[in-house]
Amino acid sequence: MKIDDLETIGFSDNSRLNFNHDLSKLNWFNIGGKTKIFLFANSLKDLSLFLKKYDKRGKIFILGAGSNTLFDDDIYEGVVIKLGKNFNKISRLNENLIISGSSCLDKKVCDFAMENGIEGFEFLSCIPGSIGGGIRMNAGCYGREFKDIIVSVQAIDFSGKVLTIPSSEIKFNYRSTNLPNDLIYLSGTLEGNLSTKEKINKYVEKLKLKKAISQPLRVKTSGSTFKNPTDQTNKKVWELIKESIDLKEANKMFGDAVLSEKHCNFLINKENASSKDMKNLINFIRENVYKKTGVNLELEIVLTS
Numbered sequence: 001m002k003i004d005d006l007e008t009i010g011f012s013d014n015s016r017l018n019f020n021h022d023l024s025k026l027n028w029f030n031i032g033g034k035t036k037i038f039l040f041a042n043s044l045k046d047l048s049l050f051l052k053k054y055d056k057r058g059k060i061f062i063l064g065a066g067s068n069t070l071f072d073d074d075i076y077e078g079v080v081i082k083l084g085k086n087f088n089k090i091s092r093l094n095e096n097l098i099i100s101g102s103s104c105l106d107k108k109v110c111d112f113a114m115e116n117g118i119e120g121f122e123f124l125s126c127i128p129g130s131i132g133g134g135i136r137m138n139a140g141c142y143g144r145e146f147k148d149i150i151v152s153v154q155a156i157d158f159s160g161k162v163l164t165i166p167s168s169e170i171k172f173n174y175r176s177t178n179l180p181n182d183l184i185y186l187s188g189t190l191e192g193n194l195s196t197k198e199k200i201n202k203y204v205e206k207l208k209l210k211k212a213i214s215q216p217l218r219v220k221t222s223g224s225t226f227k228n229p230t231d232q233t234n235k236k237v238w239e240l241i242k243e244s245i246d247l248k249e250a251n252k253m254f255g256d257a258v259l260s261e262k263h264c265n266f267l268i269n270k271e272n273a274s275s276k277d278m279k280n281l282i283n284f285i286r287e288n289v290y291k292k293t294g295v296n297l298e299l300e301i302v303l304t305s
Contacts (some may be wrong), residue, residue: 001058001077003037009053015039015046015084023071023080026063028128029269030220032071035061035080042084044156051160054079058066060158061304062184064130065105066130068137068222072305073275075274083132085184092116096192102132102185106139113192114200120149120192123205126211128223132185137300138172142207147172151189156269160180175227216260220269225282226297233295238265239287244292254281279303 006017022039024030035059041047055059059078063069087101090112098118100109106124109131113121123144127134134146135153150167156164157180171178211217226237233240251258256273257280260266260272267281286297 001036006037006050006053009050011042011046012048013043013086015042015050017050018058020075021080023042023076026080026082027066027069027071028220028222029070029273029278031073031269031273031275033073033075033275035076035078037079040084041081041087043086044162045215047081047083047184048160048162050081050157051156056158060182062132064133065101065128067128068133068301070222070275070278070301070303072303074305076304081184083184083186083267087132090117093189096194097194098190099187100190101133101187102130102135102268104131105129106131106134109190110204114197114204117195117197117200119189119200119203120144122203122207123198124128124209131188135185135188136177136179137175137177138177142210145172149192150191153188153189154186155179155183156186158184162186175232187223214263216262216266216268220259221260221266225267226265226285227300228269229283229295229297233293235293236265237265237297240289240293240295240297241265244289245285249280250284250288253284254278257281259285 003129018038020034022034023032039050054178061078061080064084079173083103087103089101090104090109091099093099096118098113106127106129110121110124123140123142126141127139138146140146152167228237247259247261247264256270256279257277258268258270260268267278271272289295289297
């Protein structure tokens with residue numbers, strides 16, 4: 001892949017290009033090799049300029065908070081794009097509408113809504129990702145999903161074309177949408193209901209306590225590894241895993257890649273796990289769950305290679 005001409009791009013908003021950039025510190029697993037090209041884009045103008053120059057000559061991966069991403073140990077033969085300051089803004093459009101940049105953390109949007117007395121965003125306090133990632137996978141927890149708050153999505157395709165997509169044109173499924181893969185989400189218009197800061201805060205604290213009780217915190221993990229089955233069983237994925245494998249034995253098999261004893265759908269990099277270790281553990285879980293229950297587990301985390 002020819003990249004010499006990319007070095008001469010003149011960005012106007014302090015965006016930057018790095019080459020052979022380390023990815024391991026940009027995701028919650030702290031795993032990964034390097035990417036051939038890394039773009040930190042501070043504005044739509046700079047992002048559009050790069051996309052038109054790059055002209056889809058290689059792979060493109062959009063990195064949000066890195067909270068559900070497992071990078072490969074080998075070099076990524078393409079460009080990883082991370083959106084910067086101009087995609088990290090939030091504003092209130094009217095009494096119950098918020099527009100959020102795609103790189104805003106979910107928690108930041110929840111806090112903004114609470115300060116403005118808008119309910120319906122409380123579940124975001126428990127999702128450790130960004131708005132763009134949440135839109136892409138229809139993220140959710142505790143009975144709420146992005147589909148419940150999205151009014152429209154603003155995006156740019158890999159050719160540099162900007163478009164707005166109303167929610168009525170989006171088919172939301174469990175942890176997925178029908179939106180094409182060649183989109184970079186710029187912002188989302190989100191809708192809630194008027195309430196009080198006190199009522200919202202009380203519910204947020206209830207959800208955060210529920211999460212703290214059931215999920216591992218402050219460890220190298222990417223959250224839920226597998227999606228809950230939607231049509232094969234009434235059981236949650238953690239129940240299928242627990243009945244299909246011996247957790248203590250599995251945690252001795254793949255180096256520093258282990259299952260959380262608190263919630264076995266959370267995989268953890270105990271210290272220096274490699275991508276290969278983590279993928280071997282993922283495959284081991286899938287194979288044993290299928291042998292025991294006949295259920296094919298689908299990944300919720302994103303694998304890159």
